[in-house]
Amino acid sequence: MALAVGMRVLTRALLRPWARGLRVAPGRTGPAAGGGDGMRCFGSPRVLVEPDPAAGVAVVKMRNPPVNSLSLEFLTELLISLEKLENDKTFHGIILTSDCPGIFSAGLDLTEMCGRKPEHYVEYWKAVQETWLRFYLSNLVVIAAINGVSPAGGCLLSLTCDYRVLANNPKYTIGLNETLLGIVAPFWFKDTMVNTIGHRATERALQLGLLFPPAEALRVGVVDQVVPEDQVQSTARSVMAQWLAIPDHARQLTKTLMRKPTADRLLTERDADIQTFVRFICRDSVQKSLHAYLEKLKQKKG
C-alpha cells in the first residue's frame, strides 16, 4: 500500500514536463565503466551516473550547481536514477557523491519553501518524504562519499546511506542545523539522527543546530570515517567491496529489520506529516525567518 503511494508520487513526477526525457541521457563512456565493456555514463541534467558493471557499483554524482540544493526537479532526478539502478540486476551498490566542488549538498532548496502556494509545499514535501524513504530503504548498499559541506537536508541524505566517508577539510561541516534557520527538523529527520548517534547526542545537536567539522563528526558518529580529501572516492570503493562481500539477501534483510520501524512511522503518518509541514511553513514568522536567512546568504557575497 505504502509502496503504491510512493510509486504514484514518482509516476506523477515523471509525467511533469521537466521530468520528460530524463530517463536516459546517454553520455560518454565512464572512467569507471568497468574496463571498457561499453556501458556508458547515464543520468539526467542534474545527476550523473558512472556505472562500473564489473564491480556491480555505480557512482551517482549530484550536480545541481551552485550548491546541490535539493529542489523538486533535482529530487525527482535523484529518485529516477535510484530506481533505474535498483531495477538493473547489474548493480548492488551506489556511491553517492557530489560534482559541485566543496559542497556535498546545501540541503533542501529554500526557494521551494519560500513565498509559494500551499499546493506547492504539498508537492515538494511529498518528494522530500519519498526521497528519504527510497534511499533509507534501498536494497542496494549506499555509501556516501562526502566531498563537501553538508548541512540539514544534505546531512539527512547522507544519513540514509549505509556508510559515510567524509573528506578531512575543516570547511566540510555536517549536521542538522534547522534551528539556526528558525525551523524545526521533522520527527523522521530526528529519528534518522537518533538511529545514527543516539538520543542524547541528537538532542544536543538538533537543539543547537550543530554543524560538526570532520573530527567532531567522527567522534560523535555522524560519519564513519574521515580521510584526506583525495582519498574519499577510493575509500568509498574499498568500503563498498567489503559490504558487497556479504551475501546480499542476508544483508538486505538485516537492513530492513533495522530500518523498517523508523520508516513505518513516516509511512503511517505521511499525510499528517505533510499537513504539519504545510501549516508550519505557511506561518508568517517562519516565512520571515526563511526570507531573512536567504537574504543573509545573498548579502554574504556583497
Ligand SMILES: CCCCC/C=C\CCC/C=C/CC(=O)SCCNC(=O)CCNC(=O)[C@H](O)C(C)(C)COP(=O)(O)OP(=O)(O)OC[C@H]1O[C@@H](n2cnc3c(N)ncnc32)[C@H](O)[C@@H]1OP(=O)(O)O
Ligand atoms: C513542530 C513540527 C515542525 C515541523 C516542521 C516541518 C518542516 C520544516 C523543516 C524543513 C527542513 C529543512 C531542512 C533544510 O535542509 S533547510 C536548508 C538548510 N541549508 C542551509 O542552511 C545551507 C545554506 N547555505 C549555505 O550555508 C551556503 O550556501 C553553503 C552551502 C555553505 C555554500 O556556501 P558558498 O559556497 O559560499 O555559496 P553561497 O552561500 O554564496 O550560495 C550560492 C547560492 O546558492 C544559494 N543557496 C545556498 N543554499 C541554498 C539552499 N539551501 N536553498 C536554495 N538556495 C541556496 C545562495 O543563496 C546563493 O544564491 P545566489 O547566487 O542567488 O546569491
